Amino acid sequence: MHRPNLNNLPPSERTLLASLIQQYATPGIINLHSNAVSSGVHNDPVGFLSFHRNYIAGLEAFLIEQGYAQWVPLPAWNPAEPIPEEFNIPNSGPERLLNLNPNVSFSPEFDQENLTNFATVEELGMALMTRHNLVHARIGGVMNNLRRAPIAPIFWVFHSFIDDIWWEWQRLTVVVPSVIGLKLADATNILSNFGLRTMRNANLYTSAGVKIKQQRPAPLTLSLLGSVVELYY
Ligand SMILES: [Cu+2]
Missing domain, CATH: 1.10.1280.10 (Di-copper center containing domain from catechol oxidase)
Known part of the structure; x- marks a missing residue:
């Protein structure tokens, strides 16, 4: 837990x-x-x-x-x-x-x-x-x-x-779908179908695509047209 x-x-x-x-x-x-x-x-x-x-x-x-x-x-x-x-x-x-x-x-x-x-x-x-x-x-x-x-x-x-x-x-x-390069709104729609949501957080930037961090609530961070989002399970 x-x-x-x-x-x-x-x-x-x-x-x-x-x-x-x-x-x-x-x-x-x-x-x-x-x-x-x-x-x-x-x-x-x-x-x-x-x-x-x-x-x-x-x-x-x-x-x-x-x-x-x-x-x-x-x-x-x-x-x-x-x-x-x-x-x-x-x-x-x-x-x-x-x-x-x-x-x-x-x-x-x-x-x-x-x-x-x-x-x-x-x-x-x-x-x-x-x-x-x-x-x-x-x-x-x-x-x-x-x-x-x-x-x-x-x-x-x-x-x-x-x-x-x-x-x-x-x-x-859950396998996180690729949303790299999509507009934030489109990415958010796709992710919500997987029970995931996007959140802004400038501190957890990674340009290397999806990255899982061991912290709660396990953010996955990715780069979307230069904006930074966290994907929360
Ligand atoms: Cu209840």
């Missing part, structure tokens, strides 16, 4: 992170997810993965903006472990989380050494969705309400965990 484990953070940091997530999760942000539910994202294995990756990226951008780059990439909560008390939100009212120990393991099927048994992203996404649904159902409360679930901070770090599995699968399997 490449995202830090939420349960390894000191409680005071978890408290702060949970409150920042709540600040970010305004009604407009909740609606983005609710609209995605309406358009069927949770029945489409690829849409499921890519929608939530972008959704988390919005929070990560907010954290950077607020001066908390240390939580980017967003920490991940493994649902084989209990929800930490600082993430027991909401803890009262009709939407309160009902079960802090859903006890759902993603092992061994989603362990690194078994990930390549998923031949396609559709297969992986389908298997992840099923297991993911069980976690939502077992936590209950607002987490069992697809349209409102992102009001719970645990939603975000749980999806961070799912995304990390996809990221790892991509790292092991």
Whole structure:
């Protein structure tokens, strides 16, 4: 796993992170997810993965903006472990989380050494969705309400965990298509079909085509008509 484990953070940091997530999760942000539910994202294995990756990226951008780059990439909560008390939100009212120990393991099927048994992203996404649904159902409360679930901070770090599995699968399997010489917009389109996206970063320039760097979130850098992009899994 490449995202830090939420349960390894000191409680005071978890408290702060949970409150920042709540600040970010305004009604407009909740609606983005609710609209995605309406358009069927949770029945489409690829849409499921890519929608939530972008959704988390919005929070990560907010954290950077607020001066908390240390939580980017967003920490991940493994649902084989209990929800930490600082993430027991909401803890009262009709939407309160009902079960802090859903006890759902993603092992061994989603362990690194078994990930390549998923031949396609559709297969992986389908298997992840099923297991993911069980976690939502077992936590209950607002987490069992697809349209409102992102009001719970645990939603975000749980999806961070799912995304990390996809990221790892991509790292092991995805062949990055050549986009050298294309305009940034065209390259971005092609790459998005592979679940990859471009980002500007002038510090990681390489003119030698695709280069994989061992850092999270594993940027691949290439030269596109003189502009520099990073490809993030
Ligand atoms: Cu979910």
